[in-house]
Amino acid sequence: MIRLQNVSKTYFPTSKRRNARAVEALKAVDLHVPQGQIHGVIGLSGAGKSTLIRCVNLLERPTTGTVSVDDQELTGLSGEALNQARHRIGMIFQHFNLLTSRTVYDNIALPLELMGMKRGDIRERITPLLELVGLDDKAHQYPAQLSGGQKQRVAIARALASRPRVLLCDEATSALDPHTTGAILELLRDINQKLGLTILLITHEMEVVKSICHRVSLISGGELVEEADVGDFFTSPSTQLGRDFLNDFLELEPPAALIERLEETPGENSHPVVRLAFSGDAVSTPLISRLARECGVDVSILQAKVESIQDRTLGLMIAELMGDAHDTRRALDYLQNHDLQVEVLGHVQRDD
């Protein structure tokens, strides 16, 4: 439904200052979002998220590469043809972008008025939309009379008014409190299911990805460095940046006092400290007691938690494996052979 091929975007300096530099905001990005999927793009500030999503509806024109939506190449269009194609792409923003002088109803009607639709037809379109977003009693209020969550509901209804095939969400919940964020994400999931709408969203929040996305891409320095199903991303990200995002989200770090004592290479009396991630059957298997029994190591659990990621359960643990070098090596092999993701964080010296 959405296809970006080899998309690059360079912002060239507009001033003639000597130190003005071009910024390569996107570098050879390939992305495919199939029909009906919710795809998240996550990255740090300045990574290129906004540029990427704005390239999809050509609010930013890519410097090179092609963008297609619903089998139509947008990068080959201009003028009226591009305008028509954009009706099939709705967009919502972090700060809602509503017109303060228009009521809720009139904000939602705006794109339809611009399309030249008759008043009666507009009414027929808007009534069910107000119901869908849960604002049927607010039609004649002004944005200033609404909460942030209600404003975003108006923006969603406005984005859906032209019956788009695709909805782009630019940090749509970043200005909202956690409770309202949850409600808006639920509405987006509902719309995705009821209308079969394809959704591309950008965010810096793992919670958003975890709550509603099917697939996720990680962007860094203008490049997509990792792409995975959400369940896989949360169990075994393949890049260091992915692991950093996950660990920040899970708040699973060894205690500070231990971090200070961690050494990169094993010493004579040192034990490995490992971060373990396990999902599926491994969550309900008593692996740690088996590990102790079969490999002859003691396991000191420093932190542990169980998370539900959509329909999967993810177990996480930071543990020290205590035993001689041979046994701890066997223990690491044992864990890996039982489909756990094992990351050795370092080695800690034990004098006792």
Ligand SMILES: Nc1ncnc2c1ncn2[C@@H]1O[C@H](COP(=O)(O)OP(=O)(O)OP(=O)(O)O)[C@@H](O)[C@H]1O
């Ligand atoms: N209009 C512009 N002119 C010049 N440089 C720009 C422009 N817009 C963005 N950039 C630069 O492009 C890079 C990517 O910016 P972008 O806004 O896409 O990142 P982002 O991931 O959305 O960041 P944030 O989460 O902070 O909004 C940054 O280095 C930014 O400074």
